[in-house]
Amino acid sequence: MKELQDLAHKLLSDGAVTVVMGWEQGPRGVRPAMITTAANSHRLIFDPRCVHNLATYLNPRRSHLKSLGKPAIVVKGCDAKAVAGLIRESQIKREDVVIIGVRCGGVVRKPTQAPELTTDTVSPRCGRCDAREPKLVDHLVGPALPEPPKTCSVDMVARLEQMPVQERWAFWREELSRCIRCHACREICPMCFCSTCVADKSRPQWIETSATPRANLAWQMTRVMHMAGRCVGCGECTRACPAEIPLGLILAHVAQSVEQRFSYRVSDDPTLPAPVGAFKTDDAQEFIL
Amino acid sequence: MNIYQPHLMRIDEVVAETSDTQTFKLSFKDPQVAQQFKFLAGQFGEYSVFGEGECTFCIASSPTREGYIECSFKAAGKVTQSLKRLSVGDTIGFRGPYGNNFPLEQMNGHSVVFVAGGIGLAPVRSVIWNVLDLRDQFKNVTIIYGARSVGDLVYKRELAAWAVRHDVKLWTTVDPGGQTADWKGEVGFVPAIVEKAAPVATDAYAVVCGPPVMIKFTLPVLAKLGFAEERIYTTLENRMKCGLGKCGRCNIGPVYVCKDGPVFSAAQIKALPPEY
Amino acid sequence: MNSKSLSLAELAALVRDLNASGTSVVAPVPTRSLCGADYRPITELNQATLNGALPRRSLKELFLPASEVLLRYRLKKNDVELLPVPTTFTPQVILGARPCDAAGVAVLDRVMGWDYRDELWFGRRAATTIVSLACPGFDGVCFCHAVGLNPDASLGSDVLLVPRGADAYWAMPVTDKGEALLARGTFADLVEPAEVTAFRKAAEEKVAKNLASLPSGFHTFMAQSFDHPEFKAIASRCHGCGACAAVCPTCHCFDIVDEPEGMEGGARRRNWDFCATCKFTVHASGHNPRATQNERFRQRVMHKFSIYPQRFDAVLCTGCGRCVRACPAGMDLPEVLGHLYAAQAAGGVS
Numbered sequence: 001m002k003e004l005q006d007l008a009h010k011l012l013s014d015g016a017v018t019v020v021m022g023w024e025q026g027p028r029g030v031r032p033a034m035i036t037t038a039a040n041s042h043r044l045i046f047d048p049r050c051v052h053n054l055a056t057y058l059n060p061r062r063s064h065l066k067s068l069g070k071p072a073i074v075v076k077g078c079d080a081k082a083v084a085g086l087i088r089e090s091q092i093k094r095e096d097v098v099i100i101g102v103r104c105g106g107v108v109r110k111p112t113q114a115p116e117l118t119t120d121t122v123s124p125r126c127g128r129c130d131a132r133e134p135k136l137v138d139h140l141v142g143p144a145l146p147e148p149p150k151t152c153s154v155d156m157v158a159r160l161e162q163m164p165v166q167e168r169w170a171f172w173r174e175e176l177s178r179c180i181r182c183h184a185c186r187e188i189c190p191m192c193f194c195s196t197c198v199a200d201k202s203r204p205q206w207i208e209t210s211a212t213p214r215a216n217l218a219w220q221m222t223r224v225m226h227m228a229g230r231c232v233g234c235g236e237c238t239r240a241c242p243a244e245i246p247l248g249l250i251l252a253h254v255a256q257s258v259e260q261r262f263s264y265r266v267s268d269d270p271t272l273p274a275p276v277g278a279f280k281t282d283d284a285q286e287f288i289l
Numbered sequence: 290m291n292i293y294q295p296h297l298m299r300i301d302e303v304v305a306e307t308s309d310t311q312t313f314k315l316s317f318k319d320p321q322v323a324q325q326f327k328f329l330a331g332q333f334g335e336y337s338v339f340g341e342g343e344c345t346f347c348i349a350s351s352p353t354r355e356g357y358i359e360c361s362f363k364a365a366g367k368v369t370q371s372l373k374r375l376s377v378g379d380t381i382g383f384r385g386p387y388g389n390n391f392p393l394e395q396m397n398g399h400s401v402v403f404v405a406g407g408i409g410l411a412p413v414r415s416v417i418w419n420v421l422d423l424r425d426q427f428k429n430v431t432i433i434y435g436a437r438s439v440g441d442l443v444y445k446r447e448l449a450a451w452a453v454r455h456d457v458k459l460w461t462t463v464d465p466g467g468q469t470a471d472w473k474g475e476v477g478f479v480p481a482i483v484e485k486a487a488p489v490a491t492d493a494y495a496v497v498c499g500p501p502v503m504i505k506f507t508l509p510v511l512a513k514l515g516f517a518e519e520r521i522y523t524t525l526e527n528r529m530k531c532g533l534g535k536c537g538r539c540n541i542g543p544v545y546v547c548k549d550g551p552v553f554s555a556a557q558i559k560a561l562p563p564e565y
Numbered sequence: 566m567n568s569k570s571l572s573l574a575e576l577a578a579l580v581r582d583l584n585a586s587g588t589s590v591v592a593p594v595p596t597r598s599l600c601g602a603d604y605r606p607i608t609e610l611n612q613a614t615l616n617g618a619l620p621r622r623s624l625k626e627l628f629l630p631a632s633e634v635l636l637r638y639r640l641k642k643n644d645v646e647l648l649p650v651p652t653t654f655t656p657q658v659i660l661g662a663r664p665c666d667a668a669g670v671a672v673l674d675r676v677m678g679w680d681y682r683d684e685l686w687f688g689r690r691a692a693t694t695i696v697s698l699a700c701p702g703f704d705g706v707c708f709c710h711a712v713g714l715n716p717d718a719s720l721g722s723d724v725l726l727v728p729r730g731a732d733a734y735w736a737m738p739v740t741d742k743g744e745a746l747l748a749r750g751t752f753a754d755l756v757e758p759a760e761v762t763a764f765r766k767a768a769e770e771k772v773a774k775n776l777a778s779l780p781s782g783f784h785t786f787m788a789q790s791f792d793h794p795e796f797k798a799i800a801s802r803c804h805g806c807g808a809c810a811a812v813c814p815t816c817h818c819f820d821i822v823d824e825p826e827g828m829e830g831g832a833r834r835r836n837w838d839f840c841a842t843c844k845f846t847v848h849a850s851g852h853n854p855r856a857t858q859n860e861r862f863r864q865r866v867m868h869k870f871s872i873y874p875q876r877f878d879a880v881l882c883t884g885c886g887r888c889v890r891a892c893p894a895g896m897d898l899p900e901v902l903g904h905l906y907a908a909q910a911a912g913g914v915s
Contacts (some may be wrong), residue, residue, distance in 0.1 A: 031895025184806035537818030
C-alpha cells in the first residue's frame with residue numbers, strides 16, 4: 001500500500017501525471033478515487049475490495065474526466081486487459097497513460113464486503129483468472145499474493161451449457177424480463193466505447209428502447225455480440241445491473257466460443273489483433289454460404 | 290381523458306419554405322375539437338407521426354386566424370424527417386396547446402420590434418400576424434429578420450407582403466456570403482442590422498427568437514438601444530417529451546420550459562442557471 | 566376505526582379472501598438467489614417475505630411501469646385510428662410495502678397531478694390499497710429520518726402494520742381505503758401495545774443516527790448554490806449509468822416512443838428515462854445543456870432537494886438508500902448531503 005501511495009505521490013509531484021485513478025476507502029466500502037494532488041496520495045488503497053475496473057475511466061466517452069489531464073491508472077491484471085483493449089482499438093494511446101499494475105490475489109464480490117477472501121466471498125470470476133500479475137505496466141507494485149480460494153458457487157456457465165435449449169431459454173427469458181433498459185451495463189463497461197451506441201441510434205431505430213421482451217433480448221444479444229473478443233470478463237456489467245441480471249454468464253460463454261473458434265483469448269497485450277479487427281484466411285467460415 | 294392521447298389533424302396544405310424546412314397547415318378531424326380549440330401566440334404543441342414518435346414545436350399561425358393551425362419545422366431528427374415525407378391529406382397527431390404565451394395584452398398600445406433568425410421566425414410569425422390583424426391597437430411595428438443565406442429565408446411570401454405594407458418597417462438580412470446577385474436586402478448578421486435599424490425603445494417591446502448565438506449578441510444591442518430586460522421576450526427550446534410538466538426533462542433549475550415557458554423575458558432568463 | 570390486531574393466520578386468510586374476490590395481492594417475494602426480494606403478485610402469504618428483505622426495486626413500477634403503453638394506433642390509407650388504453654385498473658392490495666416506498670408514491674402524486682392529471686398514474690392509485698410494514702431500519706445507509714420521514718411513516722400508506730413478535734401485527738388504518746380493507750375481516754381492536762411503541766422508537770433512533778436531518782432553509786440554500794464548488798467535481802467517479810434512478814422510489818422521468826407492432830400499427834409507449842445519461846437532454850443540433858456528468862449529477866441532487874421542494878413543497882427523496890446500494894461507483898447521496906449541510910453551515914453561497 002505504501003509503495004502504491006509513494007509512487008502516486010512521486011508521479012503527481014514530479015508532474016508526470018495530473019491525476020491518479022485508483023481506489024480509496026469510501027463511506028461504505030471501497031470506491032474509485034481521482035487523486036489530483038500529491039498530498040492526497042495517502043488515500044489510495046489496494047485490497048480484495050478493489051473490485052472496480054477503473055479502465056472505464058480512460059474510455060473517451062468520459063468527457064468530464066478530460067479536464068483532469070494526464071492520468072495514471074491503477075490496474076489489476078483483469079483491468080489491464082481493458083486498458084490493452086482500448087489501446088488495441090485505438091481509443092487511447094499507450095503513451096497517454098501511466099499504468100500502475102498491482103499484483104492481485106483475487107477480489108471479493110462487492111466492494112462493500114469485508115476484505116477477507118473465502119470460498120464464500122471470493123468473486124467467482126477469480127477462479128478463471130489467468131492474469132494475477134499484469135504485464136502491460138509502467139510500474140508494478142505490491143507483494144506476490146497467494147492464489148485466491150476457489151469459489152463455492154456452482155459454475156453457472158457450465159450448468160447453462162448443459163441445460164436443454166428449452167430450459168436455457170426459460171432461464172434467460174426470466175432473467176431478461178427484469179431488464180429495464182437503463183443501459184447501466186453499457187455505461188460501466190470499459191469496452192463499450194462507441195461514441196453513439198447502436199441502441200441510441202434512431203435513424204434507423206435498430207433496437208427499440210422499451211423494456212419489452214423482444215427489445216430486451218435484441219439489446220442484450222447485440223451487446224454480447226459486440227463484446228465478442230473484446231469483453232475482458234471483469235464482471236462490471238453484472239455488478240452494475242440494478243436488475244441483477246447475470247450478464248457475465250453470456251459474456252463468459254461468448255469468450256469461450258471465441259477462444260475455441262479463433263484461438264484468441266483476451267489478454268493485456270495490445271499488439272495482438274482481436275478477431276473482429278483482423279482478417280485471417282484460415283478463420284472458420286462455414287457459416288458463410 | 291388520457292393526457293397523452295393526441296387529437297388527429299389533417300394536413301391541408303404543405304409549403305416548402307427552404308430545402309429542409311416546411312410549413313403545414315392543419316385542421317382538426319374532429320369538428321367538436323376544432324370548434325373548441327383555442328390558443329395564444331407563443332404556445333406550442335406535441336406533433337406526432339404515428340410509428341415514429343412525437344416532436345415539439347410552436348404553433349406558427351396567429352390565434353386571430355381561426356379554423357386551422359400552422360407549424361413550421363426543420364427536418365433534423367427522426368420525427369421531423371418523417372413529417373417531411375407526409376403530404377396533403379395525411380393524418381398527424383397533435384397535443385396542445387401547451388405552455389405560456391407572449392404578453393400581447395401588455396404589448397397592446399405600444400410599439401413592437403420583432404427580431405428573428407432562421408426558423409426562429411416561426412414563433413415570432415404567430416405574434417406578428419396577431420399584431421397585424423389588430424394593427425390599430427399597436428404603435429410602430431418593426432420586423433428585423435435574417436437567415437444564413439437567401440435560400441434559408443422562410444415565409445418568403447409573407448416577407449414580401451410585409452415589405453409593401455406602409456404600417457410595417459421590415460428589414461431582411463442574410464449572413465455575409467449568403468446573398469445572391471439580385472438580393473435587395475441587407476447583408477450582415479442580425480445583431481448588426483438591429484443596431485443599424487435602431488428601433489426606438491421608448492414605449493416599445495421586443496420579441497427575439499433565433500439561434501442561441503444570435504440571441505446572445507442581439508440582447509446587448511437592444512440594451513444599448515434602451516430596451517429594458519423586462520420588455521424583451523424570447524422563447525427557450527429545451528428538449529421535452531410530455532409538454533405537461535411530468536417527464537422531467539426540460540427544466541432549467543426550478544423552471545419548467547414546458548409549463549413556465551416557452552416564452553421568457555430577458556430578465557427572467559438572466560436569473561436562470563445556464564442550462565439551456 | 567380503531568387500530569387492530571392481526572395474527573399471521575388472519576393475514577394469510579385476508580390474502581386468500583382478496584385473491585378470491587378478484588383483488589390481486591402484491592408483496593415482497595424472495596428472489597431466486599434469496600438475497601433480496603421483488604414486489605410480485607402472491608396467492609398465498611407464505612410466498613411473501615415480511616421479515617425485512619429489501620425489494621431490489623421500489624414500489625413506483627406498480628404505478629409507473631418501466632415500459633407502459635400510452636395508446637395504440639392503426640394506420641390506414643391517409644388516416645389513423647387511435648386505440649386508447651384503459652385508465653381503470655384491477656383492484657390490488659400491496660402488502661408489506663416499505664414505508665419509504667409508500668411515501669415515494671405519495672410524493673409523486675404531486676407532479677402527476679400538476680395541472681394535467683395523469684390518469685394512468687391515478688387510475689392505478691385509485692385501484693390500489695397500500696399496506697405498509699413498519700421497518701426496523703434496514704442498514705446504515707437508510708436516511709428516511711433525515712428527509713422528514715421515519716421507518717414507521719404512514720405517508721402514502723392506507724394501513725400501517727407494525728410487527729409484534731414473529732407472528733402478529735398491530736394494524737393502524739390510515740385512510741378510508743385502509744379502513745375498508747380492515748373491515749373485510751373481524752379483527753380484534755387493539756390499542757397500540759408497548760412493544761409496538763418500543764419497536765417504532767428503536768427503529769427511529771437507529772435510522773436517525775445515519776444522517777442528520779435536512780437543515781432548515783436547505784432547499785433555498787441549494788437554489789442559491791448552483792455554482793457552489795461542491796458541485797464542480799462531484800461526479801468524477803459517476804459513470805452516468807442511471808442505476809440510481811432505476812431503483813429510486815421517486816425518480817419519475819420518462820421518455821415517449823412509438824414502436825411498430827406489425828406493418829399496420831403499433832404502440833406509443835412511455836419508458837423510464839434517466840437524467841444521468843448523456844442522451845437525456847441533448848438537442849437534435851447536438852447541443853447539450855448538461856454537457857458532463859457533473860452537471861447531470863447536480864441536476865439529480867437539485868431536482869430532489871431544491872426544485873421539487875420549490876415547486877411541489879416536498880423533498881423528492883424518501884431516504885430509502887437504494888441509490889447508494891445500487892451505485893457501482895460508490896456515489897453516496899448521504900455523504901453528498903453531509904458536505905452540502907456543511908457548506909450551508911459555513912455560510913453557504915460562494
